[in-house]
Amino acid sequence: MKIPNKDKYRLQDKIQLVLKVNYNSCLFAVLFGLICLFLLDIKGVIPFTFFGFAVLNLVNTFLFKKHENLTVTYNTTSILAMVGAILITLFSGGIQSPFIFVLAIVVFAGYVTTKIYGQIYLVINLVVVALIFLYDLGDFKISENTVPLDYRGWFAFLSVVFAVYLLGGVFGKNLLKAHHKLYKSRREIQDRIDEKETLLKEVHHRVKNNLQTVSSLLSLQSRAIADDKISNIIKSSQNRVVSMAMVHEMLYKRDDYLSKIELKPYVKELSDYLVRSVKGNTNNVKVNLDIDDHKLSIDTVIPLGLIINETITNALKYGIVEDQTGEITISLQKISDKRFEMNLGDNGIGYPEDINPTTSKSLGLKLIYNLARQLRGTITRDSEKKGTYYRIEFEEIIEEFNSVD
Numbered sequence: 001m002k003i004p005n006k007d008k009y010r011l012q013d014k015i016q017l018v019l020k021v022n023y024n025s026c027l028f029a030v031l032f033g034l035i036c037l038f039l040l041d042i043k044g045v046i047p048f049t050f051f052g053f054a055v056l057n058l059v060n061t062f063l064f065k066k067h068e069n070l071t072v073t074y075n076t077t078s079i080l081a082m083v084g085a086i087l088i089t090l091f092s093g094g095i096q097s098p099f100i101f102v103l104a105i106v107v108f109a110g111y112v113t114t115k116i117y118g119q120i121y122l123v124i125n126l127v128v129v130a131l132i133f134l135y136d137l138g139d140f141k142i143s144e145n146t147v148p149l150d151y152r153g154w155f156a157f158l159s160v161v162f163a164v165y166l167l168g169g170v171f172g173k174n175l176l177k178a179h180h181k182l183y184k185s186r187r188e189i190q191d192r193i194d195e196k197e198t199l200l201k202e203v204h205h206r207v208k209n210n211l212q213t214v215s216s217l218l219s220l221q222s223r224a225i226a227d228d229k230i231s232n233i234i235k236s237s238q239n240r241v242v243s244m245a246m247v248h249e250m251l252y253k254r255d256d257y258l259s260k261i262e263l264k265p266y267v268k269e270l271s272d273y274l275v276r277s278v279k280g281n282t283n284n285v286k287v288n289l290d291i292d293d294h295k296l297s298i299d300t301v302i303p304l305g306l307i308i309n310e311t312i313t314n315a316l317k318y319g320i321v322e323d324q325t326g327e328i329t330i331s332l333q334k335i336s337d338k339r340f341e342m343n344l345g346d347n348g349i350g351y352p353e354d355i356n357p358t359t360s361k362s363l364g365l366k367l368i369y370n371l372a373r374q375l376r377g378t379i380t381r382d383s384e385k386k387g388t389y390y391r392i393e394f395e396e397i398i399e400e401f402n403s404v405d
Contacts, residue, residue, distance in 0.1 A: 011070070013178040014113060017171070018074050021109065022061040024170045025081070028162055029054040035158060040151040045091045045143075053084040074113055078121060081106050086128060090143040093152075094136040095129075097145075098159040103128060105166055112171065204248040211245035236364065239277060239313060243270055243305040247298060260295035263304075267291060267330055270305055271312055275328075278316040285320060290331035294340070299397040303371040304342070310364040310371075311344050311390065319348025319388055329389075338396045345382070345389030353383060 033050030036042040057080050064073040085102040092099055103125045111118030147155045218238040222231045246269060250261055271287045279285055296304070312328055320326030330344045355365075368390070372379040377394030 013181070015070055017112065017174045017178070018070060018077070019061060019064070020174055021166070021170050022057055022073075022077055025077075025166065026054040026058045026061070028165065029057075029084075032158060032162060036155070040154055041148050042146060042151070042155070044146050046088050046146055049084050049087045053080055056080055074109075074117070078106050078109065078117075082121075082125070082128070086132070089132060090135075091146045092155060093145045093147070094143075095133045096136075098156040100129065100132070101159070101163050105163060105171075108167065108171065112175065201251070204251040208245050208248040211241050211248065215241045215245065235277075236313060239274060239309055240306055242273065243309040244302055246270055246273075247301050247305060251298065260297060261301040263294045263296055263301065263332065264289065264291040266301060266305065267308060267332075270308060271328065271330065274309065274312045275316065278313065284323060284325040285316065286325075286327045288327060288329045290329075292333065294332065294334065296340075296396055297398045300375065300394075303374050303397075304394070307368050307371045307392065308344065310368050311388075312346075314362075314364050315346035315348055315388065319346045319350065321349065324348075335393070340394055340396070342392045342394065343382075343389065344392070345385065345387055347385075347387040350386070350388045 029050045033047040033054070036050065037047040057077055060073055060076045060080070064070070082103065085099060085106070089095075089097045089100045089103075107118060107122045107125050110121035145152075215238050218234050218241065222234040222238065225231045225234065246266060247261060250266055268287075268289055271289070275283060275285050275287065308330065315326070315328055320328075326346055326348055328344075328346045330342070332340060332342045335341050369379055372392050372394060375392075375394035375397060377392055379390055379392045382389040382391055
């Protein structure tokens with residue numbers, strides 16, 4: 001099932017809120033105008049401002065169905081409400097008019113729509129309130145309080161009811177409804193995320209099990225072959241499979257599922273396994289790790305693990321021969337946003353300078369150089385140190401997958 005994105009949900013909620021506010025404000029404006037005209041004996045500007053606002057805002061709301069531009073509809077309503085509120089305020093007592101609080105509703109509606117509109121209408125209405133205050137202080141008057149003295153209490157009461165109903169009965173009710181809707185959507189999305197995380201962990205678990213099965217089959221096969229050369233080749237392939245299986249095992253064991261691998265524990269587990277695999281449980285090989293707490297993508301760690309596998313395997317087989325004491329060093333530092341530098345090698349007997357991937361038939365050596373290119377990196381050999389040392393500069397690889405609807 002295709003789920004609408006959050007922007008679509010948000011837009012639908014805003015449309016419903018604006019339309020409901022418009023219809024309710026039109027209805028209340030008509031009722032307020034009729035009450036002012038026939039029950040409160042208010043003549044002139046105030047009732048006709050209510051009627052004018054109701055008609056114009058109703059037309060504005062109907063036009064939305066044609067142009068479907070919420071910004072135009074909302075701003076038209078806000079401008080009509082501001083003009084109407086200013087006129088009614090001026091003709092019902094100025095700064096002391098209870099209807100002046102309707103200007104606050106315009107500001108509130110602005111913040112409900114977007115933060116920018118809220119800030120704009122806040123500034124505008126603060127200026128309007130200040131101007132009304134200064135107008136009342138001045139001697140020049142273009143309006144007077146048209147509300148009869150006997151009905152000013154009723155007018156104040158109805159103004160408060162009008163404001164409270166819009167804020168609570170319309171804005172508050174619909175905002176609460178939108179909040180519950182959003183909370184429900186978030187719960188549904190979280191349930192889907194949890195389900196996908198469980199499935200992904202299960203995938204990693206099954207991949208790990210399958211790779212371990214392949215490793216076991218290769219191990220059995222190598223034991224059944226009398227030719228040591230072929231047996232060693234199969235054993236090397238088994239170690240490569242194990243290095244990949246460890247990645248999926250680490251992802252499966254994570255409580256907070258991420259597609260990132262903690263590099264240091266992975267390299268330590270892999271190097272310890274390789275030393276035991278080649279030299280046995282009792283050996284004279286020391287592994288020195290200098291790796292910061294980096295988390296890299298699975299698309300980076302797998303080829304990087306294979307490079308480490310080939311390097312350590314070659315060191316244990318050909319560099320640190322027999323039961324000699326030796327050291328293997330692996331260090332990794334971040335050199336830029338996505339670029340890393342890894343130095344790894346051993347203090348064994350090394351191999352001649354003229355041996356390289358083009359002149360050697362060694363699959364392991366060819367893999368090291370090819371995998372470095374796969375990581376969009378470069379590899380150089382440090383010939384000044386005793387043994388075999390490599391400096392590899394590489395980039396974190398993050399593959400993007402497009403979902404199929």
